[in-house]
Amino acid sequence: MRMDALKFVGKRLLLMIPILIGISILTFAISNTIPGDPARLILGPKATPEGLEALREDMGLNDPLYVQYGRYMGGIFQGDLGQSTYSQKPVSADLIRYSPATFELTLFAMVITVLIGIPLGIISASKKDKIADQITRIFALIGVAMPAFWLGLLLLLLFYLKLGVFPGSGRLDSGMSPPTYITGMYTVDALLTGNWPVFKAAVMHLVLPGITLAAITIGMITRMTRSSMLEVLKSDYIRTAHAKGAPENRVLYGHALRNGVMPVITLLGMAFGHALGGSVLVESVFSWPGLGRYAVNAITYLDFPAVMGVTLLIAILFILVNLIVDTLYFFIDPRLKHN
Amino acid sequence: MLLNVNELSLSLKRAGKYSKILDQISFQVEEGETVGIVGESGCGKSMTALSLMRLLPEKALLEGEVNFQGEKISGYSKRKLEKIRGNQVSMIFQDPLTSLNPLHTVGTQIEESLLLHTKMTKKERRKRVLQLLNDVGLPRAEDLIDEYPHQLSGGMRQRIMIAIAMACEPQLLICDEPTTALDVTVQAQILELMNKIKKETQMGIIMITHDMGVVAEVCDRVIVMYAGKIVEEGPVLEIFQNPKHPYTQGLLDSIPKLGQRKEKLGSIPGTVPAPENMVVGCRFADRCSHAMDICRTVHPPMIGIKENHQTACWLYEEGDEKDGSIGSHKLEAALH
Numbered sequence: 001m002r003m004d005a006l007k008f009v010g011k012r013l014l015l016m017i018p019i020l021i022g023i024s025i026l027t028f029a030i031s032n033t034i035p036g037d038p039a040r041l042i043l044g045p046k047a048t049p050e051g052l053e054a055l056r057e058d059m060g061l062n063d064p065l066y067v068q069y070g071r072y073m074g075g076i077f078q079g080d081l082g083q084s085t086y087s088q089k090p091v092s093a094d095l096i097r098y099s100p101a102t103f104e105l106t107l108f109a110m111v112i113t114v115l116i117g118i119p120l121g122i123i124s125a126s127k128k129d130k131i132a133d134q135i136t137r138i139f140a141l142i143g144v145a146m147p148a149f150w151l152g153l154l155l156l157l158l159f160y161l162k163l164g165v166f167p168g169s170g171r172l173d174s175g176m177s178p179p180t181y182i183t184g185m186y187t188v189d190a191l192l193t194g195n196w197p198v199f200k201a202a203v204m205h206l207v208l209p210g211i212t213l214a215a216i217t218i219g220m221i222t223r224m225t226r227s228s229m230l231e232v233l234k235s236d237y238i239r240t241a242h243a244k245g246a247p248e249n250r251v252l253y254g255h256a257l258r259n260g261v262m263p264v265i266t267l268l269g270m271a272f273g274h275a276l277g278g279s280v281l282v283e284s285v286f287s288w289p290g291l292g293r294y295a296v297n298a299i300t301y302l303d304f305p306a307v308m309g310v311t312l313l314i315a316i317l318f319i320l321v322n323l324i325v326d327t328l329y330f331f332i333d334p335r336l337k338h339n
Numbered sequence: 340m341l342l343n344v345n346e347l348s349l350s351l352k353r354a355g356k357y358s359k360i361l362d363q364i365s366f367q368v369e370e371g372e373t374v375g376i377v378g379e380s381g382c383g384k385s386m387t388a389l390s391l392m393r394l395l396p397e398k399a400l401l402e403g404e405v406n407f408q409g410e411k412i413s414g415y416s417k418r419k420l421e422k423i424r425g426n427q428v429s430m431i432f433q434d435p436l437t438s439l440n441p442l443h444t445v446g447t448q449i450e451e452s453l454l455l456h457t458k459m460t461k462k463e464r465r466k467r468v469l470q471l472l473n474d475v476g477l478p479r480a481e482d483l484i485d486e487y488p489h490q491l492s493g494g495m496r497q498r499i500m501i502a503i504a505m506a507c508e509p510q511l512l513i514c515d516e517p518t519t520a521l522d523v524t525v526q527a528q529i530l531e532l533m534n535k536i537k538k539e540t541q542m543g544i545i546m547i548t549h550d551m552g553v554v555a556e557v558c559d560r561v562i563v564m565y566a567g568k569i570v571e572e573g574p575v576l577e578i579f580q581n582p583k584h585p586y587t588q589g590l591l592d593s594i595p596k597l598g599q600r601k602e603k604l605g606s607i608p609g610t611v612p613a614p615e616n617m618v619v620g621c622r623f624a625d626r627c628s629h630a631m632d633i634c635r636t637v638h639p640p641m642i643g644i645k646e647n648h649q650t651a652c653w654l655y656e657e658g659d660e661k662d663g664s665i666g667s668h669k670l671e672a673a674l675h
């Protein structure tokens with residue numbers, strides 16, 4: 001069984017290679033068909049045609065696309081993602097610098113998604129059509145339907161400007177210095193070093209962007225948990241549990257829950273990808289110094305190596321998370337173990 | 340008397356409005372007795388079984404009385420009923436794969452009844468589970484305990500269901516088509532097991548089936564249901580030799596005789612009416628070759644043909660011993 005799981009993971013890791021090549025070709029092609037000339041953007045309006053041409057030649061922009069792509073991929077295998085034209089630094093260094101902030105925000109959003117979404121879905125299903133269910137369903141619908149930037153602005157207006165209970169931008173209070181660098185995620189690092197004031201500030205700063213980012217995924221997970229639980233509660237083995245004399249709560253938590261949560265786990269993998277993508281907008285609203293804001297800047301400055309780098313990193317993360325999810329099934333669903 | 344069901348009626352919400360699924364069902368089960376409930380699909384056999392323990396879909400309206408060992412359990416609270424379910428009254432369902440929890444091991448599922456209803460220690464429970472697996476004829480009990488339902492064959496799963504049902508030594512066992520989902524050879528083995536259990540215990544059994552062969556094999560008495568009503572009731576031998584209601588006669592005609600090809604079977608033309616378009620008179624009238632005017636206007640009352648043998652049909656009068664006998668070859672045919 002251990003062997004099976006290993007084989008399964010190995011196969012999936014191999015499968016990642018063609019997927020990543022596909023994604024890289026796609027982003028490369030798209031970023032090169034966007035009208036705009038990085039050389040002109042770098043040199044500004046006063047550039048001479050000769051200067052532009054020389055820079056283009058220098059950056060390799062005059063070579064055929066496949067040559068440019070080949071050069072890029074060749075670099076990747078040596079850990080070189082190119083030079084960011086905007087920050088003037090290697091893209092890999094930028095990614096390392098900005099990704100911990102995004103991971104922290106995304107993970108925080110996923111934790112509240114699980115802690116709120118799944119229990120709400122269970123309550124909703126077990127109180128089907130009652131008032132608790134109606135209210136939950138309305139909230140889930142709002143969460144899914146409300147645009148993230150709009151919700152972000154509303155939360156800022158209410159909790160930051162009006163009530164002043166939560167900070168509205170950045171990762172720490174101004175003047176506070178970050179904790180000792182371990183993972184780059186301030187909450188984790190502060191916790192590891194026992195730095196309570198920084199920990200508290202970091203959590204407070206996470207609240208508003210975290211809720212904004214999680215609103216959609218909470219809605220998704222709540223709805224999925226509800227419908228999956230309702231489906232399970234109709235099944236024959238639930239009737240068997242009742243026929244055995246199991247009380248309502250035992251049936252719900254002992255029999256229905258594990259079966260009902262199964263499909264939700266797959267959706268959690270999806271939700272993680274969704275949250276990573278959503279961080280682009282949310283980070284801009286809350287001035288969160290992460291990958292999302294870096295990507296937005298990169299796009300506005302036609303900084304192709306940076307855009308490519310962010311896209312590939314997010315794609316790899318997304319695939320990895322889904323691989324973890326699939327592997328998890330291997331351990332919780334006995335039907336997979338024995339096939 | 341073990342079970343006494345008195346004028347049980349059930350309405351379920353279908354397509355936005357309530358319709359009557361069961362109409363004034365009354366019957367009894369004695370200790371040690373096996374009572375068959377037969378009828379075509381949709382006659383309300385399963386709903387009758389589920390009504391007894393109130394394992395009904397939501398929005399069910401139940402009227403009438405269910406008395407179990409002299410206690411009126413139809414008035415019990417849910418919590419009080421849970422103490423009886425799986426303890427004094429157990430159920431076995433049609434599809435053993437979907438009726439078992441796919442994520443729990445066989446051992447856990449059998450043990451649960453013991454956990455819920457007895458004060459046994461963990462060790463005692465394990466011993467009892469092993470013994471139960473043995474009792475239902477499953478080999479390698481020690482390994483089986485840690486296996487999951489999907490690893491077992493259909494027949495083994497149904498034996499597990501039986502083990503679950505027998506765990507607390509119930510006084511009443513309700514089986515809802517326990518063999519329908521199984522192959523013919525496995526069906527025979529499960530029926531054999533049922534007969535063995537029947538001999539060894541003083542349990543009352545309700546055996547729901549649409550197969551007259553199963554009735555002949557295990558039952559002492561039969562109740563014939565049609566469209567939510569009981570149309571005939573009597574001892575197995577009597578029903579097979581002297582069926583009165585045209586519906587019962589039709590059901591018996593659909594048993595294959597030795598050497599007869601399946602396609603040649605007589606079957607009753609037409610289908611069971613849906614609960615929402617029930618007629619006032621006899622519900623079988625539209626499919627009955629003996630139907631008279633009165634059949635379509637007034638529902639026939641249940642009348643006694645003989646001691647223990649009753650039917651609801653206008654063709655007969657109280658104590659009527661008119662023919663209708665089809666002969667004992669039916670029973671023999673059914674037993675093969």
Ligand SMILES: Nc1ncnc2c1ncn2[C@@H]1O[C@H](COP(=O)(O)OP(=O)(O)OP(=O)(O)O)[C@@H](O)[C@H]1O
Pocket residue numbers: 351352353360378379380381382383384385386387396549613614
């Ligand atoms: N959940 C439900 N809601 C509404 N009506 C239902 C429900 N389940 C069953 N019924 C209806 O109740 C009637 C009796 O169904 P029941 O399942 O008791 O039949 P049955 O005799 O057991 O048939 P089968 O041999 O197919 O199992 C049918 O008309 C069916 O359509």
Ligand SMILES: [Mg+2]
Pocket residue numbers: 384385386515516
């Ligand atoms: Mg049925």
